[in-house]
Amino acid sequence: MEQSFTTIQEARKWASLFLKEQQREPGVADWLLEHHLNMSYTQLMAYGRDPFPHEKKTAFVADIYKHTETGIPVQHLIGEAEFYGRRFKVNGDVLIPRPETEELVEGVLRFIEKKGLNSEYLKVVDLGTGSGAIACTLSLELDHLDVYATDISSQALETTARNAHQLDAKVKFYQGDFLAPVAGEAIDIIVSNPPYISLAELKELSDTVVRFDPHLALFADDEGLAAYQTIIRQIKSYHLRPMLIAFEIGHRQGEAVKAIIETELPGYHAEVRSDINGYPRMVFAYTKASIKSQR
Incomplete structure (x- = not known):
């Protein structure tokens, strides 16, 4: 050696x-x-x-x-990853935050700005928070937001808590299945990078992803759509009416996720957006009454 x-x-x-x-x-x-x-x-x-x-x-x-x-990720070797100009602790219990997810955060921030809500009190929840990169970033970028973060994994939430403490981000985190832990809250914005890879795509993934990323945060049933179906079902059953629903998606899932939202949540319009590389990687949904203000 x-x-x-x-x-x-x-x-x-x-x-x-x-x-x-x-x-x-x-x-x-x-x-x-x-x-x-x-x-x-x-x-x-x-x-x-x-x-x-x-x-x-x-x-x-x-x-x-x-x-x-x-194939161990270099981020695991050094114990941290950069996201939105900040460093987050990462390990085998959470997904390594990726540049594409920064664009999801940017889309949420842009929505708030276009709506003229930069100084308004808003409740935001990050579902399946993992390292807490999305939740902490939103809290730090706009300190008037009341940010919640949920994850089904207690180990992931330990990492979330460490990152929130290290960055002095005001985030409340709860263990449970997506919206279940905050079912009684009136949520204004829902954002999530949930598991969306189908098991059929396993062979397409690198050994680094398969061996070291938590499978709970990667794979979903129903061709990778199960998490979106669950979240939309929860929104409906908890009688929530968020002004924005923002999802990261697999590049083949745009139309399917759009259809789930518009079918299950009448009155919402879903828009599929591409990332900087031209791949459809995000869906933003809002009530039809607010569409004009987004343009």
Whole structure:
């Protein structure tokens, strides 16, 4: 396992090439270097000719080998992931927050702004919160929001609580099945990145996802639509009338989720939106009376 590099630049070159040879993402080298050397990417570039600290070499090399051999996410190795400019603790109990979900949050914030509600008291609930990335971000971006977060996993909620405490985000979290723990609340906005992968898609996933992401947060019955069906059924049975329902979806599910909402919740219009890469990855639904204010 001993490697002959002596500078930061040489370590980066060795790790990137090795990762590429092992069919792993070369960029993992930079993430691990930043973590082990406590440097930013800019500092890595600026001080690349500096000697690599001898006392940190063994741990860095070990993490490179561990990632290539097992596929363990680099975020699990360093214990955190970045989301909306903030760092969140992550582990095997929660999904690693992804850039696509930032666009879901941005859509919710844009809705609030367009409605002129930037200073209004609103109750928001994040269903299946996991790391708490969505809930904490909304709370921190607009401090007038009353944010709730639910998850069926007590282990996930422990991570949510740590992140909320670390970031000083005012989030109330409850264990239970989606809306069930807050059934008595009058919710203004519902947002969720629920499990939406069908078991038939298992073979399409990378080993990193299959082996290390919590399956409870990944897979759903009925071709991946079961979670949406449950949430919409709860909205209906609890007689809720949120001004906005915002879902992250699988890129093949847009029309199906739109149909579930508009069939089960008369008076709502659902809009399928694409992410920055052009894939339909979000559904935003609001009452027909408020559609004009969204344009």
